[in-house]
Amino acid sequence: MKEKKSFFQRLLPLPFVSVVVAACWLMLGHSADLFDILVAIILGIGIPKIIEPFLVGTPHIKWRLALKLFFVVLWDIIISNIRVAKQVLGPIKNLHPQWFRVPLDSEHEHVNTLLAMIITTTPGTVSAGIDQERGDILVHALSTDNTDAEIIEIKRRYEQPLLEIFNVKQGEDA
Known part of the structure; x- marks a missing residue:
């Protein structure tokens, strides 16, 4: 049986990746304009959702x-x-x-x-x-x-x- 995810877990399946992606976008753009912040948020939400299926098989490591x-x-x-x-x-x-x-x-x-x-x-x-x-x-x-x-x-x-x-x-x- 699959575990039901909360709204936050569905929105940000990989929160650390989301923050890194958004921060990288802002740093690469050298801008904190409203448009760049919105793009950073969209990328921070979208990219982790896209890559999540590829990370499911990540091994458990020490x-x-x-x-x-x-x-x-x-x-x-x-x-x-x-x-x-x-x-x-x-x-x-x-x-x-x-x-x-x-x-x-x-x-x-x-x-x-x-x-x-x-x-x-x-x-x-x-x-x-x-x-x-x-x-x-x-x-x-x-x-x-x-x-x-x-x-x-x-x-x-x-x-x-x-x-x-x-x-x-x-x-x-x-």
Whole structure:
């Protein structure tokens, strides 16, 4: 049986999204004229209604762990930027580019997609693609001497937390 929604829930199914959309419209327009405010309200009500059906399947995640992972990735991005700058500005002979495959512990779509995005976002590494049949991600590192250590680090720092965030057991499908 479907839960009956109040008038407010039907009008603003995603209140936070409504506020963000309306605020963005006003900021992009650099105006607080009556017309712009009315357009912002209409967009703030209309856009969340349009996208609501697409968000119904949003997975339940552990937000505290997700926030922790966010700061781990942010820190890694900062440190990797410094490391890559030193490598690129240093002698080319010190670069050891490598291709390697990171085996996936799950077939969970969100986990694997986010893992590939994190790998690509971190300077010095790029994920070239997820191979569902092989169950791995093809990764290129700008410079590494030990691909096994890189794989272990990627799995420990990113994949394991992602599995916990989405409450996925190893080997589990989406």
